[in-house]
Amino acid sequence: MTMTIGLDFGTSNTVAVTAAGGTTQPVSFSDDSAAYTSLATVLSFLDKGAAKAPHPEVGPWAIRQFLESLGDVRFIQSLKTFAASRAFKGTGIYGIPFDFEELMATFLRCAFERAGTTFDPASTRLVVGRPVEFAGHNPDEDLAMARYRKAFGKLGFEDILFVMEPVGAAFSYAQSLQQDTTILVADLGGGTTDYSLMRFETRSGHLSASPLGRGGIGIAGDTFDYRIIDNVILPRLGKGSLYKSMGKELEIPPNLFANFARWHMLSIFKTSDDFKEMKKLLRYCLEPDKIETFIELVEEDQGYPLYKSVSETKALLSSSDVAELTFAPLGSDFRASVARSDFETWIAPDLRKMDRALDDTLAKAGLGESDIDRVFMTGGTSFVPAVRRQFAERFGADKISGGNELTSVANGLALIGAREDAADWALAA
Numbered sequence: 001m002t003m004t005i006g007l008d009f010g011t012s013n014t015v016a017v018t019a020a021g022g023t024t025q026p027v028s029f030s031d032d033s034a035a036y037t038s039l040a041t042v043l044s045f046l047d048k049g050a051a052k053a054p055h056p057e058v059g060p061w062a063i064r065q066f067l068e069s070l071g072d073v074r075f076i077q078s079l080k081t082f083a084a085s086r087a088f089k090g091t092g093i094y095g096i097p098f099d100f101e102e103l104m105a106t107f108l109r110c111a112f113e114r115a116g117t118t119f120d121p122a123s124t125r126l127v128v129g130r131p132v133e134f135a136g137h138n139p140d141e142d143l144a145m146a147r148y149r150k151a152f153g154k155l156g157f158e159d160i161l162f163v164m165e166p167v168g169a170a171f172s173y174a175q176s177l178q179q180d181t182t183i184l185v186a187d188l189g190g191g192t193t194d195y196s197l198m199r200f201e202t203r204s205g206h207l208s209a210s211p212l213g214r215g216g217i218g219i220a221g222d223t224f225d226y227r228i229i230d231n232v233i234l235p236r237l238g239k240g241s242l243y244k245s246m247g248k249e250l251e252i253p254p255n256l257f258a259n260f261a262r263w264h265m266l267s268i269f270k271t272s273d274d275f276k277e278m279k280k281l282l283r284y285c286l287e288p289d290k291i292e293t294f295i296e297l298v299e300e301d302q303g304y305p306l307y308k309s310v311s312e313t314k315a316l317l318s319s320s321d322v323a324e325l326t327f328a329p330l331g332s333d334f335r336a337s338v339a340r341s342d343f344e345t346w347i348a349p350d351l352r353k354m355d356r357a358l359d360d361t362l363a364k365a366g367l368g369e370s371d372i373d374r375v376f377m378t379g380g381t382s383f384v385p386a387v388r389r390q391f392a393e394r395f396g397a398d399k400i401s402g403g404n405e406l407t408s409v410a411n412g413l414a415l416i417g418a419r420e421d422a423a424d425w426a427l428a429a
Contacts, residue, residue: 004125006168006413009104011080011135012190012222013038014111015407018119019414026407029059029114036060038406039114041079043107047072047094054094058110066267067301075264078191079103080131083147084139104151112155121156127417128152129165129409130427132196132214161426163413166196167209170376171412173401174200174207181373182212186358186391187409188381190221193354195361197372208424213365217357219350221314221381226261227346228310232325232336234260237297238290243281252285263303270298293330302329317343318383344386351390358394369395377402378409 004019005027015038016027026037036059044062045054046069054074057065066075074093082088082100090099098106134144145162152160166185174183180201187194197212230239239257242249256278259269269275275298278291285291297306309327316323317340325336362368375395381387382405392400404411416425 002123003119004127004414004417005119006127006129006410006415006417008129008165008168008407008410008413009080009108010041010189011078011192012041013406014041014107015039015410016111016115017407017410017414019418022418024411024414026410028116029111030116031061031114034060035116039111040077041107042075042077043079043103043110044076045074045093047074053096056106056110058107058114061114063304066264067304075267076103077264079107081135084134084141084144085136086140086143100147101150101154104147105154108151108155122158124157125159125161125417125422126152126157127161127163127168127413127422127426129168129413130162131165132194132211133216135192161417161422163416163425163427164196164209164211165409166194166198166211167425168409168412168416169378170198170200170209170408171415172408173374173376173403174209175415177202182367182371184372184375184395186375186377186379186382188220188377188379188384188387190380192216192218193220193357193381195358197361197365197367206421212367213361215357215361215364217354219354220379221311221384222262223350224343224347224381224384225307225310225314227350228314228325228338228343229260229306230257231342231346232338233306233310233327233330236290236330236334237294238285238287241285241287241290243284243286245284249286252281252291260303260306263307266298266303267301270301297329300329305329313338314343315383318385340385347384347386351386354387355390355394372399375400378405380406 002020006017008015018025018027028035028037029039039059042059042062044057044065046065048055066073088100090097128148134141166187169187170183170185177200183198183200185196185198194216196214199210199212201208234257238252241252243252256274259265279295282288282291306327309325313323313325317338321340323338325338327334372395375391377391377400382402416422
């Protein structure tokens with residue numbers, strides 16, 4: 001074996017890291033103009049007509065295909081959330097049936113084609129992160145794992161190990177521990193916040209990890225993005241404004257603005273009956289300019305560019321007290337100063353819910369704050385100062401650790417795969 005790949009197949013983003021000769025290297029997914037070490041877990045298919053198979057794309061290329069193509073495009077995201085669902089039997093894409101395994105294999109095949117690393121799957125060890133708990137109502141974990149194995153088998157991998165994602169996240173850090181340690185791994189991503197309680201122990205020079213508890217909540221970075229949109233953007237698009245009906249002034253239905261919670265929903269909204277009704281409502285609005293702007297954003301598919309601008313503003317607030325949000329489709333002179341203090345007020349209810357989810361996780365494991373020796377934070381949302389402060393206030397700043405927040409899971413998985421005792425860290429087949 002000459003190479004190991006650690007693969008963090010995430011709900012929002014996918015990261016891969018190679019390990020060879022004792023060193024690790026993030027896999028770069030690229031084209032002639034850009035490269036990415038974190039690939040959006042989205043898949044699109046462009047209809048090429050009845051005589052040809054639909055053309056798939058992944059990551060930013062799938063988003064571009066979805067937004068810019070003049071042809072019909074099928075867009076799929078959050079694929080991982082269907083892994084453990086028996087209700088999901090598959091889907092038809094332009095007359096071709098795709099089960100979960102084929103969708104996952106198609107995504108990974110396209111991703112590896114975009115990768116700058118050349119490897120032979122038959123002689124490469126693949127170490128895959130497995131969530132502590134799969135998403136969905138009454139998830140079937142055996143089904144999810146069977147689907148994973150079949151998908152990777154379609155790609156030609158023969159040496160496949162599955163390791164718990166929180167173990168991968170904390171592995172690099174745990175290697176340096178001088179004593180047995182109970183670690184809370186807080187994985188704060190785009191769609192979810194996941195908590196895992198792990199016990200790392202060393203016996204006769206052999207490091208091992210045992211799970212103690214798990215929990216989480218469907219609140220993370222995407223929710224924080226929407227708080228900025230809801231408080232800064234939507235009032236300029238007519239949220240809270242009024243229209244006249246039968247001599248009365250009524251508020252424009254707030255549910256029409258809920259489509260901004262996920263950028264791709266605006267493209268679906270564009271073809272809906274609700275959007276048709278909104279355009280009819282325009283003539284009765286008291287602030288028609290705002291609603292006209294709303295309609296233009298939807299018709300011109302500006303959902304993704306808007307979220308990109310908002311996400312960049314949020315990132316700036318991690319290092320600045322104030323960040324400027326600009327978005328040309330709202331007007332060339334549009335400028336909005338977003339204060340970190342206001343942002344933290346907007347997300348405060350979300351932070352409380354995240355904290356209560358942590359309460360439940362600790363309680364189910366029979367542990368208290370004093371039982372936690374270290375807190376390892378990973379995922380892009382761990383950069384948000386209010387999030388880090390909440391953990392520091394609860395556990396003590398001296399217990400908080402992190403590093404390589406965006407690649408730590410895949411990096412740890414790759415390191416585990418390169419060990420002689422890699423099989424000891426893997427789940428039973």
